[in-house]
Amino acid sequence: MASAWCWSCLSRLRPTPRAILPPPAVTPRITSAPFHSTAVQYANPTKKKSSLVATKYRQGQVLKRKKKAKTERARPPAVGERKALRKRIVLSNPNALEVEGMKDLSPETMVDSRLRGSVVGLPVPMLERLRAVQAFKPKQGWSIFRRPGTVLRRDTIEMGRLFEKISGDGDAPEKGKVIKKIITGMKGSGKTVHLLQAMTMGFLKNWVVITVPDARDLVSGDTAYSPVEGSKPTQYVQPNAVSALLTRTVEANRQVLSTLKVSQKHPGLSGLKPTSTLEDLAKLGFQDAAIAWTVFQALWTELNATAAAPGMENNFEARPPMLVAVDGLAHWMTETAYRDADFKPVHAHDLIFVQHFLSLLKSGQSLKNGGMLLYATSTSNNPSNYSLEVGLNQLAARQAGIAPTSEEYPQPEAYSNPNARVLDLFKPATGKESALELQTLGGLARDETRGFLEYFAHSGLLRESVNEEWVGEKWTLSGGGIIGELEKLGRHVRTAAQPVAQPVAAAN
């Protein structure tokens, strides 16, 4: 430590600095009233705010703006994350009550007319396969119930019977027949769910189920296309879409496809052995999109084979019937977002994938081993299409017994310029072809409505006593039992003021 003495002049250095005292308070203290009981105010007198900053002589005033502090922006979502969220399908709601005594859709229940109007659950092992064929759509209300279930309506049971007949369980004369249907109906009438039920039945009956969950995907110009060499007029193949179709088909039908062996020779496919299963065959296509169309054609011939090629008989097993389900048919009747080399729009019928599925409607026995073609229109995502409208009207007229030569038979209006190829699809069948049918889904019947609304009550969504009068009211409100509207009513009607004991009353 330094000494306090300066050794050169022997004078005393300044002593250690004094303790720092607080600066004398600037505040004028109230000294005049020593006996005042209020506390002395230490606060500084407030300065007057000067609005202008004091400037020097002849210096201009500068407007000073505060810079905005940079806020940390959240990172944009990863690629595909938003789409995944948009397309997410939730099939279960743990908060909903489990409905006791709900039966599963099975080969027995799907034809049981005593169950008409009740909601049957989709079998749990089937859900993964239904997801694989994209049978569920994001905006359907599966997420409000404990488990997915559908109403057995009249159309469903009729369809169930068809499945049974075509499968030939009871040696019916319809065994191996092909049913071709176009399904229409109002918005919310259950067309897509009808297809879903068909797919479930197909799986239950061990059919091969091939689906196109959204017909628009093929025409919206979002998937690659290339012209087919030597085709005239030029046709286009969509390798990635075909590859996706093969992926769907294999994932959903693995059980069936893995048991069937290749029975024909496919010179275009080198990676195929005589002992390969159809699953192996289809897998070739989704590993390499370039040969996907060849693979699909090979798979199609295999599935439609009625006998093996000579020399390959020992592995042959009879092929099961097929279900082909397409949703959003109207998109396939217009021009697409694709352009040909001369920049003219490509018509959907020039896409070879689309043409393949549409030609099934026309040609005679299009599925050699029998099966069902269900092509549904959509009303929520629907291009307006005059030609299709006329075609469907003609189909409906024929079904109602009006002869095509009759005056009442609907014809396109003059100068409306309908597409001839589209109208061609709906021409009356000739010879032994199974005719194309039009199935219009309407509303549920009243008893079916009651069953459906009771399902809401049993699931704890609806706190109302479901009685005849109330059901009648909702049936009318829903435009005569349109099931989409009923669902809205079922999930919105919540009467908080009512006593809680109501769900029990719903059971009667």
Place this chain on the structure above:
Amino acid sequence: MVFILGVNFPERNLLKKSLETFFGVGNNTSSRLLARFNIHPTCRVGELANKQVLDLTAVLSDMKIENDLRREVLNDIKRLKETGTYRGRRHALGLPVRGQRTRTQIKTPVRLNRMERRL
């Protein structure tokens, strides 16, 4: 990254938008180019096959785009000035060329019309 006409494009980018980054290629030209090579409108740069990249580059290099096009436009304006036309004069003065009013709203010509036109 994919090279098209000497420019490097990230694979995630839309091909149509990438083509439109070239001076002289707009919506119409790029759509027609895609149609000519059977490329779908929402194709990404990374999805192109090698041959398609080469084809596109070949066609683009034959087209009058980028600097060639800029030079042409500048030459056209220069010609107007040299022949002493009204349009040439307006270009040089930084005023609207096609008869617009000059009382207000002439920011764009003031900005762009110079002795050497900005592009």
